Amino acid sequence: MPEPFHIGLLGHGTVGAAFAQLLAERAEHVEAITGLRPQLAGVLTRSRGDFEEILAASDLVVELIGGLAPTRDYVLRAIRAGRHVVTANKQLLSQHGEELWGAAREHGVQLRFEASVAGVVPVIRVLQESLAAAHVDRLHGIVNGTTNYILSEMARTGCAYDVALADAQRLGYAEADPTDDVNGRDAAAKMAILARLAFDTPVHLDQVTYEGIERITADDMEYARELGLGLKLIGTAERIDGRLAVRVHPAFLYSGHPLANVHGPFNAVTVESAAITEITMSGPGAGGPQTASAVLGDVVSAMIPPARTPQTTQALEVITDVESAFYLHLEVADRPGVLAQVAQILGLQGASIKSVVQKGLGEKARLVMVVHPLLESRFFAAVELIASLDFLRSRPRAIRVIEEEFV
């Protein structure tokens, strides 16, 4: 029986509840990776649980209450008691980060906070570890999903700010009181954290200049389109003549910018450095399960000693015959019944045609179609039959189609 690893959970709102559920679902897998069996030592909510009791029973504390009080006190007490802490609290870290990191260093514990910025997008780990030795020149981020959703909707539909905001509230992308999101303060807190890591320089929320999207009009969006620009709420942290500037404001981007195609409630961060050119990471910036997933990644990291060697916990069977959608290009003689014969052969193998384009005439006609997913072995069997038809002028050409569309 592996040893248990006790996790104290502070907070049981959207993210807290999602974390408790995810931990239960993935406990077996976490045990396979770490050799320790994770289990909840206790849950602190507004109405139940005792912090001291939970702390005493925990190896690690997960803080998902949010805000500054009593959170700062809880986190400090956990660190001083020698417990690792995982938090998603951007307010706390952007205002009391130096004190907390100092305490963690002093007591030799880990304070992890991937979920505090851009949800499950692993920007914290990449800045702290992959780019630890890099000389970062600049960092641009879309780090607030509410405002990115609103601006995306304004750009897509031409609607006014108020309409897009109401829409975001209806869909759960904006809170009833959206003030800190739309005025840029939430993004500013996240940029303070990212700048702190990218430039190894303490940055307090108060040092971040910010401006929101409340005054953006449909008119601005229309001119943006004319000028070939997209409009986003952009956080920027950059090294300027040996000094550091951190700010958040609405900004236009040319369409080739890696952040220009980040739509809806997604977040993304681009890190620029002479040595690496630039790397971009994107994904969902919020949501209970997504944020909980980032928290669990931090918990597992705190459980594992440094040497990570690939594990064989799943040992799936590796297969090669899978389902794919296909583009099929046929050069045919344009005679009556050609399409019907092709469609019949495909149909017998279970292939159904999604779209078809016919081009050219007579002996030089081409038939180009997209076929819905089917087992590749069946599709290729159909192609062999089609290839043997007498009206084919050359080998059929088949290329796979990835059908998923994303936001």
Next chain:
Amino acid sequence: MPEPFHIGLLGHGTVGAAFAQLLAERAEHVEAITGLRPQLAGVLTRSRGDFEEILAASDLVVELIGGLAPTRDYVLRAIRAGRHVVTANKQLLSQHGEELWGAAREHGVQLRFEASVAGVVPVIRVLQESLAAAHVDRLHGIVNGTTNYILSEMARTGCAYDVALADAQRLGYAEADPTDDVNGRDAAAKMAILARLAFDTPVHLDQVTYEGIERITADDMEYARELGLGLKLIGTAERIDGRLAVRVHPAFLYSGHPLANVHGPFNAVTVESAAITEITMSGPGAGGPQTASAVLGDVVSAMIPPARTPQTTQALEVITDVESAFYLHLEVADRPGVLAQVAQILGLQGASIKSVVQKGLGEKARLVMVVHPLLESRFFAAVELIASLDFLRSRPRAIRVIEEEFV
């Protein structure tokens, strides 16, 4: 004086030389982060250096020779001698990974390989650490820069495959013998490594089905455009009914797919999971300095004990007045000399106009312009002066413009 940390470097080609240079440039910073002073213990090339001597003098070995022999032997000997190893060798890991990871586990050393897939894009670390506890459903990747460059050029210019290949060779994006790139084998090796990590299942290169881009025609590209699709060489690893399929082939993507906008020699990987929706990482997939940067990130990780708390090694001054380009929207009465007066005020503050659009007539005219970067304090001083002009019908509206365009 901090203790030295000795690095043995095997290989001194493009990446090896770039690593030696980057290490020298960043040594001071690495020392600040880790408390250890990194230095080269020796360099092994075809014509000079002795492996045993270098190994004996090293704390960690960086393998940048490539290929299977004598590399496999070197890496095994280093591991068995208790040395951490950092490698960029996708051939080696996709064919002998299990043996090497097993040896690393047995001898309690780290075997790190971020640079083996997608250069500086931190996909290895994210799969091994951030997503260690995630239940990955599918992973799509553009993991070969040569073929992505060729397909991007074919799509952009309408040229034939041979022409785009020759162009890639001329620009250094393709080697003189591009066989393993264009036939999909290089991408297959990388997908074997990614699948191994994402699904905790041993995957050998021989288990990956692959197909290259040699037979893609300008004609396919034209139909793709008509069908609203992009064409990429896509690696896919996916869980299908409890089994695993790993393959590489040309595939069409709808324009909303996160990989559809990855152009030129860039690489990108999208990881899908029910809990996280999907995250995408992109950046340069090759290049000496970029790959060297990934290697250095691994070296620093091997040097640092697990608890990583933010450092203050730079302590930059935080400033707020920076240079920005601006969009400036003026509602004006359309009288003679309006644009001239606005331009003169801007010019006095050092602002130069990049583009201007005038719309409407008479009392309802609008002047919308983009101004080249200048100190924000000077720009806003100009805006205040413009706001006081008698032909202005409302407050000027200013929004920042991010000017960089990317590939």
